[in-house]
Amino acid sequence: LAKTTQPISMDSYEGQEVNITCSHNNIATNDYITWYQQFPSQGPRFIIQGYKTKVTNEVASLFIPADRKSSTLSLPRVSLSDTAVYYCLVGGDDKIIFGKGTRLHILP
C-alpha cells in the first residue's frame, strides 16, 4: 500500500526558495502526485499536480524523478504568507493517500 513520508517541519526566510520533498516508494503506475496547502482554521487548498518530470504553475514547481519514488515541491521566493502546512498526496483510480504534512515556517 502506498505511503507518503515528508519532513515534519521546515524553517526558511522570506525571499528564499523552499523545497519540500515527499517520499512515496510504493507509488503505482497510475498514481499521480498532488500537493495541497493548509492554513489554520481552513481546509487544504490545491497547489500543483504532476505525474513525472517537471510541472510549473504560477505559484510552484513540482519535480518528479524518473523512478517516481519521490517528489519535490518548490516554492520560489517565499513570503510570510506562505507559512502553512503542506501536504503531499498520492492518488489513483480508487485511492487517495495524504502524507502527514510539513509545517513550513517563514521567518522575516
Add this chain to the structure above:
Amino acid sequence: KAGVTQTPRYLIKTRGQQVTLSCSPISGHRSVSWYQQTPGQGLQFLFEYFSETQRNKGNFPGRFSGRQFSNSRSEMNVSTLELGDSALYLCASSLGRRIGTDTQYFGPGTRLTVL
C-alpha cells in the same frame, strides 16, 4: 461560485453518543469525500460518494458511515463515539472523474470534541 460549506462548525459530544455532520458541495460537483484530520495521523480518507453511491472507502471502522442525496449534499455519521474520534472532519467536493487526481475543494471542517 459558493465554496464547500460544512455544518456545524463545532460540536461537543460525549462517549457513546452519535453525531451527524453535513456537507454541501460546490454547485456542479458530483463527488463528495470525507476526511479525518488529527495532529498525530494527519489527513486520513474516510470515504467518497458519487451519484448517491459510496465509490471509495478508507480504512475506518463501520461506526463511520455516510450518505449522499440527489442534490449531491452529503452527511457523515459516527455512532458510538469514542474519545479518539475527536478530530477535525473535512469534506471536499470535486467533479468526480477520479478520486486520486481530481482537484479536491475542501470546506472549513467540523471540529468534533468527544468528552
